[in-house]
Amino acid sequence: MEIPTLLRQHFEDPYHRGTCEHPTHSAEKHCPESGCVISMDVLLDAATNACQEAWFDGQGCEVCEGIASMLVEDLERRPEALAEWAAAIEGLNDPPRSVSRRASLLRRLGLSDLDGLPQVPCIDLPFLVLGAIVQQAADDDPLAWPHFGGPSLGEEV
Numbered sequence: 147m148e149i150p151t152l153l154r155q156h157f158e159d160p161y162h163r164g165t166c167e168h169p170t171h172s173a174e175k176h177c178p179e180s181g182c183v184i185s186m187d188v189l190l191d192a193a194t195n196a197c198q199e200a201w202f203d204g205q206g207c208e209v210c211e212g213i214a215s216m217l218v219e220d221l222e223r224r225p226e227a228l229a230e231w232a233a234a235i236e237g238l239n240d241p242p243r244s245v246s247r248r249a250s251l252l253r254r255l256g257l258s259d260l261d262g263l264p265q266v267p268c269i270d271l272p273f274l275v276l277g278a279i280v281q282q283a284a285d286d287d288p289l290a291w292p293h294f295g296g297p298s299l300g301e302e303v
């Protein structure tokens with residue numbers, strides 16, 4: 147199946163691929179079915195929890211690496227992005243809601259629907275990594291993340 151152009155561009159010329167020099171939170175996850183690994187580092191402002199830097203790295207396929215690149219770019223460009231993603235990711239691990247959650251997460255990135263994407267098992271991987279980071283941030287500072295609850299995304303994929 148043809149990979150959407152936007153995703154291919156991010157895979158070939160990724161945004162902030164590498165590691166953050168002084169991350170406040172980091173997470174890595176592995177997809178056993180595809181063998182893909184994605185990690186993310188973020189630097190959150192201690193006072194506001196705004197994302198100042200976001201980086202990804204890993205050994206993934208063009209779908210999960212492309213999504214990870216798009217995600218870290220959005221996190222850096224928009225101060226409110228992290229809180230929005232945190233709310234949107236909640237429920238992704240909860241099977242009754244996960245299909246609609248996945249579609250809405252991909253729509254947020256401008257990937258209009260699942261039909262245009264190869265059905266790879268690691269499609270959720272970048273979102274689950276970001277979910278684990280938000281879970282860490284919420285554990286550190288619960289008052290700052292009042293809407294982040296539900297099944298722990300810190301668990302294994």
Ligand SMILES: [Zn+2]
Pocket residue numbers: 180182206207208209210211266268269
């Ligand atoms: Zn992958």
